[in-house]
Amino acid sequence: xxxxxxxxxxxxxxxxxxxxxxxxxxxxxxxxxxxxxxxxxxxxxxxxxxxxxxxxxxxxxxxxxxxxxxxxxxxxxxxxxxxxxxxxxxxxxxxxxxxxxxxxxxxxxxxxxxxxxxxxxxxxxxxxxxxxxxxxxxxxxxxxxxxxxxxxxxxxxxxxxxxxxxxxxxxxxxxxxxxxxxxxxxxxxxxxxxxxxxxxxxxxxxxxxxxxxxxxxxxxxxxxxxxxxxxxxxxxxxxxxxxxxxxxxxxxxxxxxxxxxxxxxxxxxxxxxxxxxxxxxxxxxxxxxxx
Amino acid sequence: xxxxxxxxxxxxxxxxxxxxxxxxxxxxxxxxxxxxxxxxxxxxxxxxxxxxxxxxxxxxxxxxxxxxxxxxxxxxxxxxxxxxxxxxxxxxxxxxxxxxxxxxxxxxxxxxxxxxxxxxxxxxxxxxxxxxxxxxxxxxxxxxxxxxxxxxxxxxxxxxxxxxxxxxxxxxxxxxxxxxxxxxxxxxxxxxxxxxxxxxxxxxxxxxxxxxxxxxxxxxxxxxxxxxxxxxxxxxxxxxxxxxxxxxxxxxxxxxxxxxxxxxxxxxxxxxxxxxxxxxxxxxxxxxxxxxxxxxxxxxxxxxxxxxxxxxxxxxxxxxxxxxxxxxxxxxxxxxxxxxxxxxxxxxxxxxxxxxxxxxxxxxxxxxxxxxxxxxxxxxxxxxxxxxxxxxx
Numbered sequence: 001x002x003x004x005x006x007x008x009x010x011x012x013x014x015x016x017x018x019x020x021x022x023x024x025x026x027x028x029x030x031x032x033x034x035x036x037x038x039x040x041x042x043x044x045x046x047x048x049x050x051x052x053x054x055x056x057x058x059x060x061x062x063x064x065x066x067x068x069x070x071x072x073x074x075x076x077x078x079x080x081x082x083x084x085x086x087x088x089x090x091x092x093x094x095x096x097x098x099x100x101x102x103x104x105x106x107x108x109x110x111x112x113x114x115x116x117x118x119x120x121x122x123x124x125x126x127x128x129x130x131x132x133x134x135x136x137x138x139x140x141x142x143x144x145x146x147x148x149x150x151x152x153x154x155x156x157x158x159x160x161x162x163x164x165x166x167x168x169x170x171x172x173x174x175x176x177x178x179x180x181x182x183x184x185x186x187x188x189x190x191x192x193x194x195x196x197x198x199x200x201x202x203x204x205x206x207x208x209x210x211x212x213x214x215x216x217x218x219x220x221x222x223x224x225x226x227x228x229x230x231x232x233x234x235x236x237x238x239x240x241x242x243x244x245x246x247x248x249x250x251x252x253x254x255x256x257x258x259x260x261x262x263x264x265x266x267x268x269x270x271x272x273x274x275x276x277x278x279x280x281x282x283x284x285x286x287x288x289x290x291x
Numbered sequence: 292x293x294x295x296x297x298x299x300x301x302x303x304x305x306x307x308x309x310x311x312x313x314x315x316x317x318x319x320x321x322x323x324x325x326x327x328x329x330x331x332x333x334x335x336x337x338x339x340x341x342x343x344x345x346x347x348x349x350x351x352x353x354x355x356x357x358x359x360x361x362x363x364x365x366x367x368x369x370x371x372x373x374x375x376x377x378x379x380x381x382x383x384x385x386x387x388x389x390x391x392x393x394x395x396x397x398x399x400x401x402x403x404x405x406x407x408x409x410x411x412x413x414x415x416x417x418x419x420x421x422x423x424x425x426x427x428x429x430x431x432x433x434x435x436x437x438x439x440x441x442x443x444x445x446x447x448x449x450x451x452x453x454x455x456x457x458x459x460x461x462x463x464x465x466x467x468x469x470x471x472x473x474x475x476x477x478x479x480x481x482x483x484x485x486x487x488x489x490x491x492x493x494x495x496x497x498x499x500x501x502x503x504x505x506x507x508x509x510x511x512x513x514x515x516x517x518x519x520x521x522x523x524x525x526x527x528x529x530x531x532x533x534x535x536x537x538x539x540x541x542x543x544x545x546x547x548x549x550x551x552x553x554x555x556x557x558x559x560x561x562x563x564x565x566x567x568x569x570x571x572x573x574x575x576x577x578x579x580x581x582x583x584x585x586x587x588x589x590x591x592x593x594x595x596x597x598x599x600x601x602x603x604x605x606x607x608x609x610x611x612x613x614x615x616x617x618x619x620x621x622x623x624x625x626x627x628x629x630x631x632x633x634x635x636x637x638x639x640x641x642x643x644x645x646x647x648x649x650x651x652x653x654x655x656x657x658x659x660x661x662x663x664x665x666x667x668x669x670x671x672x673x674x675x676x677x678x679x680x681x682x683x684x
Binding site: 002003020023024027028031033035038070080081084174180183184186187188189272273276 | 327337338345348355357477493494499596
């Protein structure tokens with residue numbers, strides 16, 4: 001598969017990828033390297049993994065990182081409750097010693113968490129490690145080991161080696177700097193806000209029922225809005241919400257009614273000061289320019 | 292349109308050129324190892340390497356590792372493969388041995404062009420590299436900035452490093468001692484017996500999971516508001532360096548500028564490159580060195596940002612001389628409002644360091660009842676000396 005076919009396959013599932021992103025994805029697939037995506041919130045980093053899973057017709061395994069995420073939640077954990085019950089049942093049945101021990105430390109009693117699940121699939125899944133920058137640095141180091149060897153060692157069971165190599169996609173919002181070691185292991189792409197043509201294509205793919213003229217206005221409006229000094233710049237998802245809100249209200253022209261336009265801005269502006277900054281006048285001026 | 296570099300006939304082949312390109316990137320400050328060259332070759336064999344744009348995209352994915360590198364990559368790629376023939380010396384200006392055997396160019400990489408700041412489309416400015424460094428967006432043409440100064444003229448990198456040190460120490464002084472009680476925590480130093488026993492009920496009284504607790508950090512958040520009006524311009528150098536240092540030393544800190552209006556500069560100052568941060572700040576601070584409206588600016592702060600960022604654990608540092616063009620009651624009112632949020636307010640006034648200074652400026656006099664500390668500061672040394680005083684508030 002070349003990157004152009006990958007790009008059109010993604011487009012078929014409703015994801016309009018930039019050329020840079022398509023090439024990077026294709027390289028990640030063919031070289032078997034993890035792909036690190038960075039970019040502002042709402043540019044479609046998580047969505048790309050979901051769409052890739054659809055294109056490849058495989059499972060998406062998602063690991064959402066957060067502060068304090070540890071191996072027990074990310075890799076594996078023993079099912080303590082079940083083990084305990086088994087021990088008690090065995091004691092009542094008179095069974096003791098080695099046999100019980102072997103039984104309670106078998107795969108049946110192992111709770112697979114995303115990372116272990118990802119390397120034990122028959123068909124290579126897409127493993128999405130979302131917002132890696134939120135996880136602690138210790139976890140990042142642990143992740144490095146798994147990403148390079150694709151194996152997990154469990155003291156009681158031995159080493160579990162990957163059946164297939166998952167397609168790994170990491171995303172980061174840049175809340176902290178990732179280590180150089182992790183960056184080195186990964187291919188890298190910075191996902192920008194889409195340009196006008198791309199965003200229009202996204203809108204058409206996701207909301208085909210929007211009229212061409214309105215779609216043009218919506219995209220123009222959002223693009224202009226991104227140039228304002230906002231605390232939270234609206235992303236692609238917000239743009240789609242905005243379009244849906246306009247469709248729901250049956251608006252055919254953005255410049256038509258400033259008051260209604262202002263009320264739909266709740267889909268785009270997510271902080272109080274942003275809402276205060278974009279007043280009715282500002283909004284209608286931007287809408288006028290975008291039209 | 293730039294043409295593709297013609298390599299000499301005795302050139303050993305594509306692999307050597309790719310290795311040359313990797314070392315070209317390395318010389319320009321990208322952190323690449325030996326493995327990347329191999330990976331780059333593998334990547335090129337996966338795309339249609341005849342087409343320059345595909346190669347560019349493939350190499351970009353392999354060779355860059357962060358946003359800054361990704362942005363610079365285009366120039367570096369053009370320089371090597373597209374026959375611009377110049378070696379951009381941005382990161383390591385002192386290194387002159389950046390000539391690569393594989394680059395054949397009419398220009399001498401050691402010569403004047405070597406550190407040139409322009410690209411093929413934008414010729415060099417007279418001031419060279421430093422001038423092009425702070426490229427931000429063009430600011431609006433409605434100009435209020437009658438007396439704009441480039442803050443980079445005022446602040447030197449060494450000062451920022453020094454200020455960073457001072458800010459770090461002040462931050463440490465302001466920071467509260469840890470709380471005496473303990474709260475549940477994933478990585479605590481003590482067992483949380485109550486929770487552990489409660490949790491054990493679900494496993495029939497066996498405490499399978501041991502929960503922990505620790506003393507939480509009650510960090511104080513520093514919010515610095517700096518006056519950059521005309522009367523303060525002598526001192527702004529110190530204070531801006533201090534702000535830049537503060538933001539680099541303390542990730543939770545928050546910074547604002549005001550002259551006639553208030554401006555949040557936290558995001559701009561978070562830039563990794565200290566001088567670029569200052570550059571961005573000077574783009575934002577149009578009207579720098581103009582009149583001052585302390586009262587209304589503080590009022591606006593109390594009404595907007597303070598509601599989100601200031602709480603009982605904040606320390607608001609106001610760096611201003613107290614000369615206000617607006618009536619003094621506004622300052623009093625704003626500070627009263629701010630105090631109601633439970634924060635500490637520290638006013639650092641450069642004029643206070645003068646002998647026989649009395650807070651006669653009306654604004655300053657009005658502000659006094661609301662201040663937890665009112666200190667002098669006009670050099671970095673003075674700021675450093677505040678450490679002890681601030682620890683006690």
